[in-house]
Amino acid sequence: MGQQITNYNRAPLVLGDVRSRTVTLRNITAGEVTLSRGQVLGRNSDGEYVIEQSTPVDGTQYPKAVLSQDTTIAASSTATAQVFISGDFNKDALVFDGSDTLDTAIDGQPIEDWMKAQSLFVQEVNELTDYDNQ
Amino acid sequence: MAIITSLSQKDALPYFKRMVAEAWSDVQPVPNFLRSLTTPRTTTARDVSIEVQRSFRKIASEVIRGGSPNLHRRDKSTEKMYTPPYYSDAAILNDTDLYQRVFGDGVGVVNRNDMRELASKILADIVEIKRMQERTIEKQVSDALNTGVVVTLDGGIDYHRKAESLVTNTGTDLWTDAGSDPLAQMATDAGFIATQGNSGSARFNVIMGSSVHDAFMANDAVLNKGDFRYIKLVDLGMPQIQANGAVLHGVVSSGSYQFFIWTYPQFYDLGSKTGNLKDTSAFIPEDKYIMLSEDVEIRNWKAAVPSVFGDNRPMLGNRPVFNDGWSVHESVSTERQTHKAIVRVAPLVVPYSIDRIVTRKAV
Numbered sequence: 001m002g003q004q005i006t007n008y009n010r011a012p013l014v015l016g017d018v019r020s021r022t023v024t025l026r027n028i029t030a031g032e033v034t035l036s037r038g039q040v041l042g043r044n045s046d047g048e049y050v051i052e053q054s055t056p057v058d059g060t061q062y063p064k065a066v067l068s069q070d071t072t073i074a075a076s077s078t079a080t081a082q083v084f085i086s087g088d089f090n091k092d093a094l095v096f097d098g099s100d101t102l103d104t105a106i107d108g109q110p111i112e113d114w115m116k117a118q119s120l121f122v123q124e125v126n127e128l129t130d131y132d133n134q
Numbered sequence: 135m136a137i138i139t140s141l142s143q144k145d146a147l148p149y150f151k152r153m154v155a156e157a158w159s160d161v162q163p164v165p166n167f168l169r170s171l172t173t174p175r176t177t178t179a180r181d182v183s184i185e186v187q188r189s190f191r192k193i194a195s196e197v198i199r200g201g202s203p204n205l206h207r208r209d210k211s212t213e214k215m216y217t218p219p220y221y222s223d224a225a226i227l228n229d230t231d232l233y234q235r236v237f238g239d240g241v242g243v244v245n246r247n248d249m250r251e252l253a254s255k256i257l258a259d260i261v262e263i264k265r266m267q268e269r270t271i272e273k274q275v276s277d278a279l280n281t282g283v284v285v286t287l288d289g290g291i292d293y294h295r296k297a298e299s300l301v302t303n304t305g306t307d308l309w310t311d312a313g314s315d316p317l318a319q320m321a322t323d324a325g326f327i328a329t330q331g332n333s334g335s336a337r338f339n340v341i342m343g344s345s346v347h348d349a350f351m352a353n354d355a356v357l358n359k360g361d362f363r364y365i366k367l368v369d370l371g372m373p374q375i376q377a378n379g380a381v382l383h384g385v386v387s388s389g390s391y392q393f394f395i396w397t398y399p400q401f402y403d404l405g406s407k408t409g410n411l412k413d414t415s416a417f418i419p420e421d422k423y424i425m426l427s428e429d430v431e432i433r434n435w436k437a438a439v440p441s442v443f444g445d446n447r448p449m450l451g452n453r454p455v456f457n458d459g460w461s462v463h464e465s466v467s468t469e470r471q472t473h474k475a476i477v478r479v480a481p482l483v484v485p486y487s488i489d490r491i492v493t494r495k496a497v
Binding site: 002003004005007008009010011012015051068114124125126127128129130132133134 | 186187189190192203204206207209210213215216217219288294295497
């Protein structure tokens with residue numbers, strides 16, 4: 001076909017002042033993973049950041065940071081990355097594990113509240129444009 | 135050589151006994167009504183690349199005084215890159231053409247100049263080749279308006295019309311059905327263009343196929359509306375033929391909208407024959423109408439045609455002549471004694487405001 005269609009969404013992750021930190025990310029799976037910018041992260045007992053999931057009860061279920069750039073980590077190993085430990089973030093640009101959302105409850109409180117407690121503020125942005133027909 | 139400098143009595147006989155008094159060709163200028171709906175553009179790139187950003191017409195939400203403002207952004211867009219189809223057509227002459235008669239040569243004249251006649255023949259050939267390519271562009275507009283897919287060798291270029299903009303009437307909706315209301319259907323289609331196409335226009339051009347127009351003019355709902363004594367909502371009169379090949383029949387209203395009723399009785403030849411009749415195809419299918427808002431945006435792109443520049447020496451390959459996206463150049467081989475005039479273009483009609491077009495199969 002003599003045509004190619006590409007959609008662009010330049011919606012930013014960061015909406016306001018942020019604080020960032022260089023940290024160690026751990027991949028706890030047996031395969032390589034690529035985490036996307038905006039991935040919400042938890043922290044394990046070794047101080048390493050992992051994908052935040054609502055189901056574990058080892059402390060990693062609490063959101064602690066947001067990943068600042070796409071990062072690939074080899075199976076069962078670590079990588080160095082920059083994360084945001086506080087700031088204002090675009091709700092639509094955050095990435096959660098599986099079916100988790102801002103409303104998913106951890107210990108009876110939604111993830112959004114746990115993020116607020118960490119000074120990770122989530123804001124809604126009203127998109128005024130759309131893609132063309134595809 | 136056929137250049138005759140003196141005539142014997144035998145040679146002279148055909149000229150005085152059977153001289154061509156006049157020559158006539160039925161070549162027609164190419165109608166351009168559909169292209170008149172487009173804006174011409176050229177690019178020096180092979181591909182036509184455009185970026186489209188669709189918008190909403192939202193209203194502002196109230197906020198609490200002293201609170202934070204609502205945040206808004208305009209971040210989404212779609213880039214579309216198309217490779218236009220490429221047309222390269224050549225007129226060709228060779229040395230043996232000088233043995234042949236050229237159409238229309240030597241009309242009413244005994245002293246023919248075969249070289250001059252051949253030169254005008256190839257010029258006429260170039261003009262006709264360009265007309266053929268212009269018809270192809272007219273067909274591209276027709277494709278975009280009719281189906282939303284411009285036909286090309288590699289499967290077509292699909293502009294992804296919404297299904298609601300490609301309507302097929304059935305049952306009592308058919309305009310040939312006594313219970314149908316064409317004006318209500320037109321108002322529905324105008325509503326689609328207004329809401330989904332973000333059109334700000336209340337005036338629409340409706341180009342009807344021949345059968346659709348016949349059914350429209352015979353439909354009771356249309357006739358009844360036209361019969362209003364003191365309220366003039368229909369102004370249909372003697373067809374007004376335009377130079378671009380279209381015919382304007384008048385104006386009708388429905389709801390808050392005004393519709394200019396057009397037909398476009400223009401055809402292209404399919405190149406085949408049934409018996410001794412040419413097979414033709416209408417630029418607007420007879421069973422459909424096409425509605426466009428006045429603010430429809432359609433571009434008639436001509437992309438780059440690859441060219442090698444010669445050294446300007448006569449008979450060794452002249453520079454191509456470029457005009458409005460067309461390239462014309464000659465290729466002369468003194469060894470092979472051939473002379474080609476090549477006309478090339480890479481056109482693509484691209485509707486930008488794709489949801490400001492509705493096609494309805496009405497009969």
